[in-house]
Amino acid sequence: MSGQPNPEKTSYDLIVVGAGSGGFGAALAAARQGCRVLLVEKSGSLGGNAVRGGVNVWEPGVGGTGIPFELYKRLKGRENAVAIYSFGRHVAWESPEIQPHFPGGELVVDPEKSYLDTLRRFGAPPDFGEEHFRRKYWHGVLFEPDPYAAEMESMLRETGRCTVRTGTAFSEVHRDGRLITGLTLDNGEQVTAHYYVDATAHIVFARAAGEASSLGRESRSLYGETGAPPEPSPQLNGASLIFRVSGSKKLGVEPLPDDIPSHCWWQREFPAAVFAQSPAGDYTINPLPTMAGLEVEERGYPAAYRECLRRTQALWHHIQVTYPEFQNFRKVWVAPALGVREGPRMVGRYVLTEHDLDAGLSYQNHNDLIAISDHAKDTHGDSEAGGGAKELNEPYGIPYRCLLPRNTDNLLVACRGASFSSIAASSCRLSRTMMQLGQAAGTAAAIASSEKISSLVDVPPESLRQSLIEQRVELSWPRSPELNECLRNGE
Ligand SMILES: Cc1cc2nc3c(=O)[nH]c(=O)nc-3n(C[C@H](O)[C@H](O)[C@H](O)COP(=O)(O)OP(=O)(O)OC[C@H]3O[C@@H](n4cnc5c(N)ncnc54)[C@H](O)[C@@H]3O)c2cc1C
Numbered sequence: 230m231s232g233q234p235n236p237e238k239t240s241y242d243l244i245v246v247g248a249g250s251g252g253f254g255a256a257l258a259a260a261r262q263g264c265r266v267l268l269v270e271k272s273g274s275l276g277g278n279a280v281r282g283g284v285n286v287w288e289p290g291v292g293g294t295g296i297p298f299e300l301y302k303r304l305k306g307r308e309n310a311v312a313i314y315s316f317g318r319h320v321a322w323e324s325p326e327i328q329p330h331f332p333g334g335e336l337v338v339d340p341e342k343s344y345l346d347t348l349r350r351f352g353a354p355p356d357f358g359e360e361h362f363r364r365k366y367w368h369g370v371l372f373e374p375d376p377y378a379a380e381m382e383s384m385l386r387e388t389g390r391c392t393v394r395t396g397t398a399f400s401e402v403h404r405d406g407r408l409i410t411g412l413t414l415d416n417g418e419q420v421t422a423h424y425y426v427d428a429t430a431h432i433v434f435a436r437a438a439g440e441a442s443s444l445g446r447e448s449r450s451l452y453g454e455t456g457a458p459p460e461p462s463p464q465l466n467g468a469s470l471i472f473r474v475s476g477s478k479k480l481g482v483e484p485l486p487d488d489i490p491s492h493c494w495w496q497r498e499f500p501a502a503v504f505a506q507s508p509a510g511d512y513t514i515n516p517l518p519t520m521a522g523l524e525v526e527e528r529g530y531p532a533a534y535r536e537c538l539r540r541t542q543a544l545w546h547h548i549q550v551t552y553p554e555f556q557n558f559r560k561v562w563v564a565p566a567l568g569v570r571e572g573p574r575m576v577g578r579y580v581l582t583e584h585d586l587d588a589g590l591s592y593q594n595h596n597d598l599i600a601i602s603d604h605a606k607d608t609h610g611d612s613e614a615g616g617g618a619k620e621l622n623e624p625y626g627i628p629y630r631c632l633l634p635r636n637t638d639n640l641l642v643a644c645r646g647a648s649f650s651s652i653a654a655s656s657c658r659l660s661r662t663m664m665q666l667g668q669a670a671g672t673a674a675a676i677a678s679s680e681k682i683s684s685l686v687d688v689p690p691e692s693l694r695q696s697l698i699e700q701r702v703e704l705s706w707p708r709s710p711e712l713n714e715c716l717r718n719g720e
Pocket residue numbers: 246247248249250251252269270271272275276277278279282284286287288397398399428429430431433468469470515567568569570643644645646658659660661663
């Protein structure tokens with residue numbers, strides 16, 4: 230992978246900006262289907278939040294069957310790179326007499342479970358204290374970030390059609406009427422393509438192209454969402470600085486620098502955290518959260534990251550002091566990127582809302598569904614929006630129009646900043662779902678390219694859906710016996 234521009238190849242069929250879950254899915258799908266693709270990533274590695282944010286967990290959920298399943302299988306070929314998890318301990322399931330409780334939830338490697346077991350979340354009773362359903366159905370995927378990024382790179386390279394530029398950001402968009410005509414990259418290079426995908430999470434590309442966006446909670450009246458606040462609110466889902474601890478032979482508590490208090494100075498008490506056992510045996514710890522989303526915006530990213538580092542030290546100190554079992558662990562890694570769950574979202578041709586989530590596939594009436602999800606409405610402790618997770622009764626679908634901007638015809642947005650209301654985004658933003666949006670975006674670009682369709686709006690939804698189904702993307706529920714069989718046999 231090179232950070233150096235290749236002066237001979239400045240023209241592509243598709244340029245994808247951002248190489249996280251969405252960008253990887255888009256670049257891979259399009260390159261496999263014959264497009265010459267340029268994938269531009271500003272950081273030094275592929276994988277986005279799953280790698281640099283330390284989110285090495287795919288939570289349970291329908292839909293993770295296309296490219297995510299292939300990536301999982303690739304990781305299975307490497308030692309200790311991937312595992313399936315079940316819930317271990319959970320503070321809500323412990324008897325009140327047990328003191329101290331576990332500091333949150335624990336995800337433990339479960340060799341008895343398979344990938345198929347990870348493909349369901351919906352139907353859980355609302356009360357997290359109910360243990361039976363979650364133990365039975367909630368399994369997910371744990372992976373090691375470095376092999377994950379390395380497998381992404383190999384899969385892209387094997388297409389023979391994807392140029393990957395890491396350490397390169399786009400800095401300027403050029404357009405003519407309703408079409409993007411090219412990008413200037415921050416190394417000064419000019420690149421051009423027929424089609425473009427914004428997979429930057431914060432939709433920096435679509436916003437630079439002049440597309441409308443929204444940030445924070447929409448008012449209840451805007452989309453008629455009963456879960457929305459009466460007035461628009463700047464509230465944002467919390468951000469977490471994930472860290473990793475590794476077993477140590479020496480018992481002890483890691484000391485705090487003098488300028489860091491041992492008590493919690495940002496909430497009433499230290500937040501709970503998700504402890505995910507890594508396939509290699511460490512824990513990654515995901516605090517819920519480390520900083521309110523709005524505070525990240527107000528402080529600005531660099532200052533927010535510095536403050537989150539201090540909070541991480543205090544939280545880890547607190548965990549070691551309060552739960553002596555962790556005195557056998559040492560903090561070995563802190564994510565280089567703060568895990569930001571929510572940012573601006575494009576206002577596209579269709580805005581996915583709470584109505585879609587509540588209607589589910591049984592009652593949604595769209596002919597262009599290109600991914601499905603069943604994750605809860607999950608606002609991570611935002612009290613104004615009710616806080617916590619509100620489980621869904623059945624899976625819902627995401628229409629292709631959520632990727633389509635209103636004013637640009639050769640751009641798709643395939644990342645957590647696609648056209649979702651804040652409530653809808655709190656549900657569908659998971660890594661595997663974003664990878665599937667990417668797979669749909671890349672496929673749409675490939676169809677447009679081969680059919681000589683200049684506007685991505687005109688890609689026929691039935692062709693797009695048919696191609697995705699052929700790529701084993703799950704678009705309906707219950708799952709077809711054929712797909713079930715493929716997943717079982719493909720393990
Ligand atoms: C703390 C936290 C915990 C989470 N837990 C889970 C979980 O357990 N399970 C789960 O499935 N999901 C989880 N998620 C959600 C999930 O990780 C993200 O929503 C998902 O990864 C978003 O994918 P994406 O493609 O939209 O963006 P990202 O993965 O963030 O990728 C965006 C990429 O774009 C790049 N980029 C940005 N700007 C530019 C530019 N100008 N030029 C070039 N490149 C650029 C970035 O460097 C990055 O690599 C969690 C999220 C957070 C924050």
